[in-house]
Amino acid sequence: xxxxxxxxxxxxxxxxxxxxxxxxxxxxxxxxxxxxxxxxxxxxxxxxxxxxxxxxxxxxxxxxxxxxxxxxxxxxxxxxxxxxxxxxxxxxxxxxxxxxxxxxxxxxxxxxxxxxxxxxxxxxxxxxxxxxxxxxxxxxxxxxxxxxxxxxxxxxxxxxxxxxxxxxxxxxxxxxxxxxxxxxxxxxxxxxxxxxxxxxxxxxxxx
Amino acid sequence: xxxxxxxxxxxxxxxxxxxxxxxxxxxxxxxxxxxxxxxxxxxxxxxxxxxxxxxxxxxxxxxxxxxxxxxxxxxxxxxxxxxxxxxxxxxxxxxxxxxxxxxxxxxxxxxxxxxxxxxxxxxxxxxxxxxxxxxxxxxxxxxxxxxxxxxxxxxxxxxxxxxxxxxxxxxxxxxxxxxxxxxxxxxxxxxxxxxxxxxxxxxxxxxxxxxxxxxxxxxxxxxxxxxxxxxxxxxxxxxxxxxxxxxxxxxxxxxxxxxxxxxxxxxxxxxxxxxxxxxxxxxxxxxxxxxxxxxxxxxxxxxxxxxxxxxxxxxxxxxxxxxxxxxxxxxxxxxxxxxxxxxxxxxxxxxxxxxxxxxxxxxxxxxxxxxxxxxxxxxxxxxxxxxxxxxxxxxxxxxxxxxxxxxxxxxx
Amino acid sequence: xxxxxxxxxxxxxxxxxxxxxxxxxxxxxxxxxxxxxxxxxxxxxxxxxxxxxxxxxxxxxxxxxxxxxxxxxxxxxxxxxxxxxxxxxxxxxxxxxxxxxxxxxxxxxxxxxxxxxxx
Numbered sequence: 001x002x003x004x005x006x007x008x009x010x011x012x013x014x015x016x017x018x019x020x021x022x023x024x025x026x027x028x029x030x031x032x033x034x035x036x037x038x039x040x041x042x043x044x045x046x047x048x049x050x051x052x053x054x055x056x057x058x059x060x061x062x063x064x065x066x067x068x069x070x071x072x073x074x075x076x077x078x079x080x081x082x083x084x085x086x087x088x089x090x091x092x093x094x095x096x097x098x099x100x101x102x103x104x105x106x107x108x109x110x111x112x113x114x115x116x117x118x119x120x121x122x123x124x125x126x127x128x129x130x131x132x133x134x135x136x137x138x139x140x141x142x143x144x145x146x147x148x149x150x151x152x153x154x155x156x157x158x159x160x161x162x163x164x165x166x167x168x169x170x171x172x173x174x175x176x177x178x179x180x181x182x183x184x185x186x187x188x189x190x191x192x193x194x195x196x197x198x199x200x201x202x203x204x205x206x207x
Numbered sequence: 208x209x210x211x212x213x214x215x216x217x218x219x220x221x222x223x224x225x226x227x228x229x230x231x232x233x234x235x236x237x238x239x240x241x242x243x244x245x246x247x248x249x250x251x252x253x254x255x256x257x258x259x260x261x262x263x264x265x266x267x268x269x270x271x272x273x274x275x276x277x278x279x280x281x282x283x284x285x286x287x288x289x290x291x292x293x294x295x296x297x298x299x300x301x302x303x304x305x306x307x308x309x310x311x312x313x314x315x316x317x318x319x320x321x322x323x324x325x326x327x328x329x330x331x332x333x334x335x336x337x338x339x340x341x342x343x344x345x346x347x348x349x350x351x352x353x354x355x356x357x358x359x360x361x362x363x364x365x366x367x368x369x370x371x372x373x374x375x376x377x378x379x380x381x382x383x384x385x386x387x388x389x390x391x392x393x394x395x396x397x398x399x400x401x402x403x404x405x406x407x408x409x410x411x412x413x414x415x416x417x418x419x420x421x422x423x424x425x426x427x428x429x430x431x432x433x434x435x436x437x438x439x440x441x442x443x444x445x446x447x448x449x450x451x452x453x454x455x456x457x458x459x460x461x462x463x464x465x466x467x468x469x470x471x472x473x474x475x476x477x478x479x480x481x482x483x484x485x486x487x488x489x490x491x492x493x494x495x496x497x498x499x500x501x502x503x504x505x506x507x508x509x510x511x512x513x514x515x516x517x518x519x520x521x522x523x524x525x526x527x528x529x530x531x532x533x534x535x536x537x538x539x540x541x542x543x544x545x546x547x548x549x550x551x552x553x554x555x556x557x558x559x560x561x562x563x564x565x566x567x568x569x570x571x572x573x574x575x576x577x578x579x580x581x582x583x584x585x586x587x588x589x590x591x592x593x594x595x596x597x598x599x600x601x602x603x604x605x606x607x608x609x610x611x612x613x614x615x616x617x618x619x
Numbered sequence: 620x621x622x623x624x625x626x627x628x629x630x631x632x633x634x635x636x637x638x639x640x641x642x643x644x645x646x647x648x649x650x651x652x653x654x655x656x657x658x659x660x661x662x663x664x665x666x667x668x669x670x671x672x673x674x675x676x677x678x679x680x681x682x683x684x685x686x687x688x689x690x691x692x693x694x695x696x697x698x699x700x701x702x703x704x705x706x707x708x709x710x711x712x713x714x715x716x717x718x719x720x721x722x723x724x725x726x727x728x729x730x731x732x733x734x735x736x737x738x
Contacts, residue, residue, distance in 0.1 A: 027297075148331055
């Protein structure tokens with residue numbers, strides 16, 4: 001049951017990913033990406049990481065998708081914004097994609113699961129949730145699933161305290177960078193229209 | 208009290224047993240497909256009646272007694288109307304957009320505890336789930352405006368999304384104090400906490416958070432004075448200009464469902480759910496394990512809950528009948544320059560309140576009084592600080608800094 | 620299991636989509652359908668539409684979206700912190716104050732540079 005559900009979600013995710021790459025219209029491509037994010041959230045739920053699933057929906061569908069849409073509306077020709085699949089960037093694009101794929105495959109393949117075996121090499125049976133006598137980590141795992149937000153918070157504040165502050169710094173850097181890049185330097189006589197008519201015109205053309 | 212609170216705190220785990228299946232089927236078919244849309248339909252009727260009274264009219268009174276059959280007539284009208292999709296529109300996305308908005312409104316209601324045991328689901332991260340699914344609606348609104356290929360739709364959608372995302376931040380940050388005190392993201396635990404420590408709105412940081420949550424909530428459902436996205440006098444009807452008949456009806460339904468959902472969430476987070484008294488776990492402590500006591504307590508809780516929700520809904524109608532629309536620059540200013548700094552400060556005040564009052568594990572009169580005065584003064588000082596800083600900065604800027612076109616028109 | 624809660628969410632999603640599509644199906648059966656070129660035109664106050672619709676928007680919207688993403692990620696860090704606060708000491712408060720101060724510095728920068736001004 002769980003396996004067929006997983007396969008269905010994974011297949012949908014792959015289809016959505018293909019749609020993202022192949023869609024001609026940028027907004028539609030972004031919409032396929034949203035569908036893909038949703039599939040990832042479903043997979044998180046299946047892994048009993050429901051906090052992560054909610055965060056996935058909140059950040060990726062609720063925020064990043066909006067950012068993408070606004071980004072598309074910023075492009076010069078949003079109307080005719082059709083992905084150009086035959087341009088000069090095709091070959092470098094394919095090479096970059098293959099490199100990313102290779103890096104991911106290498107990383108996942110070399111990751112070691114808690115049982116000590118490689119990620120691909122064995123399917124580890126999921127241990128029972130009920131805490132057994134004398135098995136400390138089972139109780140820990142049970143708590144981590146039942147009260148995930150709290151456990152994540154405790155880890156942030158103790159083990160990953162430095163990483164947590166670095167994440168804050170990174171967020172601030174992102175904000176400052178975006179502001180610095182996007183701010184239009186008001187040139188004298190350029191930003192402020194001389195007359196009310198021009199002001200009206202400016203307001204009219206830049207919604 | 209311990210009996211009651213122990214009974215509220217049910218397990219987050221659910222078994223897929225036949226009992227669960229029956230309960231879920233009841234929730235889905237009776238609750239979500241029946242009662243909630245019914246409530247929404249009569250909210251529309253109520254709004255028309257209330258708005259009419261405010262404007263010295265009678266309101267709908269032709270269809271049935273007091274116009275009570277008006278919602279049914281409206282539904283029939285919407286169904287038999289032609290559904291027009293503009294020629295250049297992106298048909299599939301045009302259809303998808305209202306579905307996303309409506310689904311978002313439905314999904315938010317899944318974690319609301321209406322009374323003890325009367326909650327569809329109670330996942331451990333309920334509040335994040337709630338925020339996550341309610342953040343889907345900006346996407347649907349953008350798609351509605353974009354797919355219509357209408358300039359007014361697109362402008363309306365862009366404005367709507369900018370407003371929604373700006374007010375989502377204070378709305379989310381305002382819920383942090385509640386989570387901090389309850390020590391959990393589950394809405395049932397938050398209700399449980401208020402049975403022990405009194406309603407969250409009756410604490411200084413809680414009151415501030417409550418006010419911010421309400422303001423941001425009204426903005427999140429696009430109602431006056433935050434109805435820039437559908438400002439009829441400027442951009443026709445904003446993102447749903449090109450929606451007619453039942454497709455428009457879906458947006459309409461989603462808006463009122465959103466009003467209902469935000470009222471429910473505010474009630475649960477800040478006004479102690481269905482508890483009639485602020486500092487007593489009154490109907491909850493009636494529960495002694497017997498079925499009769501459950502039914503009695505839940506009946507009281509549900510009635511009070513709905514009364515509180517109705518109060519919020521009425522307040523929103525009242526605001527709509529009273530206030531004009533805000534200007535967009537002031538609207539965005541208010542979110543980022545007032546509400547967000549206030550929320551950030553409020554988190555620290557909430558931590559102070561936690562240390563003073565909540566940390567001992569039960570409410571003590573002495574510590575409570577110290578907290579009310581100390582943290583109360585702190586919170587008031589924080590509000591003063593943010594408003595003072597804003598006034599100072601606004602006074603330093605040239606008078607037309609926030610509206611160059613006006614300045615140019617006057618100067619030129 | 621905790622994850623079983625989300626079976627309900629999935630079912631609710633189906634109900635919501637069904638609830639949206641069922642009346643639309645009814646409309647397709649019942650409602651009249653008389654197409655005409657004028658009716659299928661986009662409605663822009665009765666004036667024939669002029670120029671391209673999907674125009675380029677100002678950078679301002681994008682800035683607000685960026686700030687939204689940054690603060691949204693911040694709340695994701697704040698929620699687990701708030702949930703765990705009761706079992707943590709003063710160190711957690713100090714740490715979060717630093718985190719909030721960093722974020723606030725970003726907001727203050729945007730404010731000082733005037734990008735929070737909607738013009």
